[in-house]
Amino acid sequence: xxxxxxxxxxxxxxxxxxxxxxxxxxxxxxxxxxxxxxxxxxxxxxxxxxxxxxxxxxxxxxxxxxxxxxxxxxxxxxxxxxxxxxxxxxxxxxxxxxxxxxxxxxxxxxx
Amino acid sequence: xxxxxxxxxxxxxxxxxxxxxxxxxxxxxxxxxxxxxxxxxxxxxxxxxxxxxxxxxxxxxxxxxxxxxxxxxxxxxxxxxxxxxxxxxxxxxxxxxxxxxxxxxxxxxxxx
Numbered sequence: 137x138x139x140x141x142x143x144x145x146x147x148x149x150x151x152x153x154x155x156x157x158x159x160x161x162x163x164x165x166x167x168x169x170x171x172x173x174x175x176x177x178x179x180x181x182x183x184x185x186x187x188x189x190x191x192x193x194x195x196x197x198x199x200x201x202x203x204x205x206x207x208x209x210x211x212x213x214x215x216x217x218x219x220x221x222x223x224x225x226x227x228x229x230x231x232x233x234x235x236x237x238x239x240x241x242x243x244x245x246x247x
Numbered sequence: 248x249x250x251x252x253x254x255x256x257x258x259x260x261x262x263x264x265x266x267x268x269x270x271x272x273x274x275x276x277x278x279x280x281x282x283x284x285x286x287x288x289x290x291x292x293x294x295x296x297x298x299x300x301x302x303x304x305x306x307x308x309x310x311x312x313x314x315x316x317x318x319x320x321x322x323x324x325x326x327x328x329x330x331x332x333x334x335x336x337x338x339x340x341x342x343x344x345x346x347x348x349x350x351x352x353x354x355x356x357x358x359x
Contacts, residue, residue, distance in 0.1 A: 169348070178337060178350035179290070223289065234305070235280065235341075235348060239289035 140238035142224045147244045153212050156241045158224030162205040169235065170198050170209045171223040179223055182209070211243075219245045249274040253338050253351035260358055266325040268354050270338030278341045279321040280348065281305075281313060283334040290337065296321055328358045 140160045148154040160168070167186040171179035185191055185200035185207060197210040209222055221240040228234060251272040260266050272279065277298045282290040292305030294313040302313050310332060312324045325332055335355050341348040 178352050180350070181347045184347065225290075234292060234295055234303075235339075236292060236306070237282070237290035239287060 140224055140226055140236060142222075142238045142241045144239065145242045145244070147246060148211075148214055150214055150216060150245055150247050152214050153210065154214060154243065156209045156211075156222050156224075156243070158207045158209075158238060160205050160207070160224070160226045160238075162202065164228040165202065165205070165226060166229045167227040168198075168200055168207045169225040169227070170196075170207075171225060171237075173221045173223055173240065175220075182222075214245050216245050216247070219243060251338060251340055251349050251351045253336075253354050255354060256352065257355045258357070260328050260356070262328060262330060262358055264328050266328050266356065268323045268325075268336055268338075268356070270321045270323065270351060271319055272338075272340040272349070272351075273319065274340055274342065274349065275318060276340035276342045276346070276349075277318070278343075278346065278348075279315070280339045280341075281311070281321065281323045282337045282339065283307065283332075284337060284353075285334050293323065293336075294321075325356075328356075330358050332356065333358045 142158045170182040173179040183198035190199045195212045200207045221242045223240045224238040254269045280295045281293040291307045296302050296315040335353050337353050338351040339348040
């Protein structure tokens, strides 16, 4: 299989920093995406990592270690509107590239 | 502006009926995907297509079929709806191997 694991729920305080981890099977791995999904809405793209290292985009950063099968999404200066589910998705090759999602991490930001 | 639209947004159907969910994108993307989302499972891949006349089975394809007769559309058909297929269905499209996937707004399907 192509198991993708991430924590089910996390809570954090407004203004703080939170790190959401994701692990995946390395066989056939071809890139990793993070999506944000507010309740009742469609997922929206946050970041894409294909090489090792940190990608920074405003308050959000994403890190990838291909050898360890590990990624994290870092959210800084948390705002109430960041309360959402964060979906880790890995792309696997094998004739075709396909995007497989983890179950998502539900983040609750409190005042 | 380019977009991806799903219809209907909500549907209630009876067990055993055939149901087709529409997905239409104007991005001119080659790649299109259908997912279902259920509590505790996240998004699970049902079928995907990399171009016209190309279709492939995903993780949970049993009871579903798709066809790709043009670039813009990938309709999802439930051959004989079952209560286990009650879910929220998302269509997505992307361009290239590492392209960002754009999602439709979802279709909430209830099978009674």
